[in-house]
Amino acid sequence: MKIKCFHSLRLSVTVIFVSCVAHVAFAQALPPKAAVMQAMVKANQYFMQKWPDAGKPIFTNIERPSNIWTRAVYYEGLMALYNIKPDKAYLDYAIQWGEKHKWGLRGGVETRNADNQACGQTYLDLYKLNPQPVRMEAIKASMDRMMASNKVDDWHWIDALQMGMPVFVKLGNLTGDTAYFRKMYELYAFTKYRHAGNGLYNPIEKLWWRDKDFAPPYKEPNGANCYWSRGNGWVVAALVRTLDELPKTDPAYPEYLQDYKDMLAALLPLQRLDGFWNVSLKDHTHFGGKELTGTALFVYGMAYGINKGLIDRKTYLPAVIKAWNALVKDCIHPDGKLGYVQGTGKEPKDGQPVTYTSTPDFEDYGLGCFLLAGTEVYKMK
Structure with missing residues (x-):
């Protein structure tokens, strides 16, 4: 009897010791804040030096103004970085961007396209820092035209949720008019429940089809549903940026929160062993490999949830650490350029090949995603 008790005691002590060691190792795995900041500053500096003129048009196959969605995502990331590192150069660069475009939108105030908005x-955000009316006039006029219309089917591709939802939330808060929140939900609900017949959200697998072209009966080569990594990343980002500013009293808040939690739970087991997510979330054989943008957006979503106490830290922190460390280790070039960024498109095959040395058609949104992720990782304790 004494022998059994002794062995039980020794086993218990061993388990406690191993658990303590594991906990210490786990705690140490969170990257130092200085290292996280250094990675962001380096990547951002590369871009700002490459594009000193914030108003310079972007030329790929055609010339486009630099206030398009790709650059807008970059500035979302830059403003997030500015909030934790208030460097005047960052603020000036963002203000220059707005001024060079006269605070206007591609397509003018008549546009209903979320990419343009x-x-x-x-x-x-810049208006909030310095409420000059010109900073708000065009974007408010564009969204007000949507508010005055009964049309709610505009967001027919899921990227649009990230491009458009935060604008409605910000306007609602700045004006005190909750009608912006209601219109946002009507647009969101149509995308979720009605586009492509039954909506672009799969309530069973808790992930989103990018648009009607990928809803059933479309399948990936391995027979799985096609869930594009970056597309789902945009939805995660949309929900984060909406939950962050939407009053918790809003009737739709619980649904947004549940969709956010459900998505993260669905994404967690799909993470690769190296920390990344494949561009095709359910088919690793379809252009599988490392990819920055989707991975960074998932890090952004998970790190934010941990920081705000919305999701379980023990469950998600290992995934965040593994992914962030992989992004820093495998993607950042010595000069700050980011590798493994999938170019523009809407499915796994677009923008290929995605490699360390490949340069996408647009570099800006990849950096924006990286900065959004990094700022939340930086805030972690």
Whole structure:
């Protein structure tokens, strides 16, 4: 009897010791804040030096103004970085961008395209810092035209949720008019429940089809549903940026929160062993490999949830650490350029090949995603 008790005691002590060691190792795995900041500053500096003129048009296959969605996502990331590192150069660069475009939108105030309205997120953040009416006029006029219409089917691709939802939230808060929140939900609900017949959200697998072209009966080569990594990343980001500013009293808040939690739970087991997520979330054989943008957006979502106490830290922190460390180790070039960024498109095959040395058609949104992720990782304790 004494022998059994002794062995039980020794086993218990061993388990406690191993658990303590594991806990210490786990705690130490969180990257130092200085290292996280250094990675962000380095990547951002590369971009600002490459694009000193914030108003310079972007030329790929055609010339486009630099207030398009790709650059808008970059400035979302830059403003997030500015909030934790208030460097005047960052603020001046964002203000220059707005001024060079006269705080306007591609397509003018008549546009209903969320891609054209995405720049309004930064315009409104800058208005909040310095309420000059010109900073709000165009984006408010554009969204007010949508408010005056009964049309709610505009967001027919899931990227639009990230481009458009935060604009409605910011306007609602700045004006005190909750009608912006109601219109946002109507647009969101149509995308979720009605586009492509039954909506672009799969309530069973808790992930989103990018648009009607990928809803059933479309399948990936391995027979799985096609869930594009970055597309789902945009939805995660949309929900984060909405939950962060939407009053908790809003009737739709619980649904947004549940969708956010459900998505993260669905994404967690899909993470690769190296920390990344594949561009095709359910088919690793379809252009599988490392990819920055989707991975960074998932890090952004998970780190934010941990920081705000919305999701379980023990469950998600290992995934965040593994992914962030992989992004820093495998993607950042010595000069700050980011590798493994999938170019623009809407599915796994677009923007290929995605490699360390490949340069996407647009580099800006990849950096924006990286900065959004990094700022939340930086805040972690």
